[in-house]
Amino acid sequence: MFAYSQSKNEILRKILISIFAVISAIALPQICHYIGVLTGTGANLGAMLLPMHIPVLLAGFYGGAVVGTTVGVISPLISFAISGMPSAALLPFMIVELAVYGLVSGILSKKNMNAVLKTAIVLLSGRIARALAVLTSIYAFGNEKLAITAAYMFIVEGIIGTLIQLVVIPFVVSRKKA
DSSP, rough: OOTTTTTTHHHHHHHHHHHHHHHHHHHHHHHHHHHHHHOTTTHHHHHHOOOOOOHHHHHHHHHHHHHHHHHHHHHHHHHHHHOOSSSSSTTTHHHHHHHHHHHHHHTTTTTOOOOOHHHHHHHHHHHHHHHHHHHHHHHHHHHTTTTTTTTHHHHHHHHHHOOOHHHHHHHHTTTTTO
8 A cells, every 4th residue: 555665654644644534534424414414404414515525635635645545435435334325326426536536635745836726626626527427327337317417416516515625625735744
């Protein structure tokens, strides 16, 4: 998972980032869904706030591309195994989106550019990947259970979460030690 040239401390740091990010990516949606039940908004609160995305983005920015991608793939799988969320129908698309978030944030973590721009590029990359995955499912695999509107509905539903990410992630990443 990690290159041999890395020190033991660096490997341990990346393992701890991975563990913390996976736990956070599983716990935050559960908290949102619980609050959604209490407030009557149900699971829509999670779809609106996108709580699983933030730990994955941070894992990439702090741990690099391998850590970010790994967290992006593993988090929804473990969450699904534990809680059934995301649903089986959404799981493959979440994995694609989150893996791309982790990969691109990890790649951009080393680039000297504005944190808001980095975050915007990451978010755009992940959203495009998810839309392409949905469209591939519909057109290449003939998935008749998905409507073409699914390719952009998740964008509309998650606009508040996306805006939160555009504020929170750059704030946190800009405080990262070089």
